Amino acid sequence: MAGHSQFKNIMHRKGAQDARRARQFAKVIREITVAARSGLPEPASNPRLRAALSAAREVNMPKDTVDRAIKKAIGAGGGEDYVEVRYEGYGPAGVAVIVEALTDNRNRTASDVRAAFSKHGGSLGETNSVSFMFQRLGVIVFPASAGSEDDMLEAAIEAGAENVASDAESHEITCAMESFFTVRDALEARFGEPRSARIEWRPETTTVLDEEKARAVLKLIDVLEENDDVQAVYANFDLPDDVAQALAA
Structure with missing residues (x-):
């Protein structure tokens, strides 16, 4: 058995x-x-x-x-016509949540997102109800092997980036949204193709969660991410090391 x-x-x-x-x-x-x-x-x-x-x-x-x-x-016809929509609201423990979607049916997607928030301890708000708590940033990640910390920092500054965070596994470069493509192309020309490069919402402040609240928030995020129309989900929570380890167990 x-x-x-x-x-x-x-x-x-x-x-x-x-x-x-x-x-x-x-x-x-x-x-x-x-x-x-x-x-x-x-x-x-x-x-x-x-x-x-x-x-x-x-x-x-x-x-x-x-x-x-x-x-x-x-091609002719081009298939479905998708529109970009953004939803904002609060999850469990008052965590701010931003949902980005590409949809061919606004009513369906709005209904699904609203239902996910309601069912999992949150509430959908109006546009701009939580986005003021986030920054819109370009985020470019290279493997650590792409170059030394000093070389990456120097190149990122020259390209117009705002910050570089390096560790044993990777270099993460952040920049203003308006500079994203310029910075990415300059770094790619020097270090090769990045591991990832995208524009993200980054929280300016975060809410620290205990294990119970973290499970509730992550369940909401999982349900949202399982929706085919949803492209990305961002939230302003932080997990202490012991909570993260408990969730990973």
Whole structure:
């Protein structure tokens, strides 16, 4: 029975990983679609498309899948028309939450997001109800092997970045949203392709959570991220080391 249970657990994990990978692909394909339609279908002339292709490489999307997505986006009919929407609200323990989505049906997505907040101890607010607690920043991450801490700092400053945080695994460069593509391209020319490069919401202040509240907040975020229309979820909470370890156990 133990072996059987272990096998079922492995199959369950594999199924969950496959489902997560499928959702990641679907979200990236939507971003590629919108990016390809927002400008020229050539990455060199379309910064948003370059960022979308970087996201595709980050989730190991096959090149032929990427190519099909671009061709479908610019082809006759072009498939679905997606619009960008942002939802803001409060989760459990008063944690501020921002949800970014690409949808072909605003009513469906708004209903799903509102239901997720209500069911998991939160409340959906008006646009700009929590975004004032966040900064919109460009975030570029390189593996530590890309260059030394000093070289990365020097290059980031020259490129116009605001901050560099380096550790044993990576270099994280942050910059103003308006400078994102300039900074990314300058660093990529010197250090090669970054591990990831995207524009994010970063909280200016955070709420420290205990284990019980952290589980509630993370459950809400999980439910939101499982929605096919949702591209990204940001929240202003912080976890002490012992809570993070308990959640990872």
